[in-house]
Amino acid sequence: MAIEITPYGQRALLINWPQRISAALNGEVHQMAELICRWAGVEGCTPAYCTLLVRFHPRQRQLHELSAAIHQAYRELGSTVPRPSREVAIPVDYSMAAAPDMAEVMRLTGLAHREVVALHTEQTYQVFMLGFLPGFPYLGPLPSALHCPRKAIPRQSVPPLSVAIAGGQTGIYPVSAPGGWQLIGKAQLPVFDPAADPPFLLKPGDRVKFKAV
Structure with missing residues (x-):
């Protein structure tokens, strides 16, 4: 399964999963949000059903560089142990x-x-x-x-x-x-x-x- 990343203005990007309601896909969204929000230059993440909005500081992160890092993190997601949910x-x-x-x-x-x-x-x-x-x-x-x-x-x-x-x-x-x-x-x-x-x-x-x- 692949994700798609699209610019969302000058200070944000949107990560898209397949457009359906799925507990498994939504779990990936939250797992990626928890990971990306810890990165330098990332100002916040807004998860939804099958999308994740990532806001970043353009002086600290470049869109193409951040997109590449997100793709790499997603490829390695299976080896990441998710934090137990509350x-x-x-x-x-x-x-x-x-x-x-x-x-x-x-x-x-x-x-x-x-x-x-x-x-x-x-x-x-x-x-x-x-x-x-x-x-x-x-x-x-x-x-x-x-x-x-x-x-x-x-x-x-x-x-x-x-x-x-x-x-x-x-x-x-x-x-x-x-x-x-x-x-x-x-x-x-x-x-x-x-x-x-x-x-x-x-x-x-x-x-x-x-x-x-």
């Missing part, structure tokens, strides 16, 4: 009162309430990336039996800490915002606190385990 347990209220779309998810999947909860809590999820809202974690992979489409008409306001599913992913709304994912519970732990340092409970590459309460 696992975070998040308690969730899955009661019907806290899950406005649970009945719809049950209808779409043909599962009983307890089966939806059991499937959602038995999986350990990877934090693919943060985005959309401050601290919103895109988590996966979701068990295939729980795959559901987004709502045909998005809500104008999703309650904060709503645990939601859509397609092959799950996530947590950190604040109230419009959204179209199916809501199946409410997290009992804040994932975003602007007064905290760091403000986000989770970071890309973490693992998440939901616990029913």
Whole structure:
């Protein structure tokens, strides 16, 4: 498998993997981010599903030189031992009162309430990336039996800490915002606190385990 590197302005470049959602590919993204961010002249890395944005100081690193170093690091990635990822347990209220779309998810999947909860809590999820809202974690992979489409008409306001599913992913709304994912519970732990340092409970590459309460 090869990566592609493209300039992203004068102070950044974008590393591209094959464009698909994959825990294995995303693991490579985070492994490369951890490695590259330690290099001199690199000012920061922003990982996503299958891309990595690398920001650098143009007086300390040249684009062609940095690109060559990244390609070499990727070729040697298999011999690098990744740092163990952190696992975070998040308690969730899955009661019907806290899950406005649970009945719809049950209808779409043909599962009983307890089966939806059991499937959602038995999986350990990877934090693919943060985005959309401050601290919103895109988590996966979701068990295939729980795959559901987004709502045909998005809500104008999703309650904060709503645990939601859509397609092959799950996530947590950190604040109230419009959204179209199916809501199946409410997290009992804040994932975003602007007064905290760091403000986000989770970071890309973490693992998440939901616990029913």
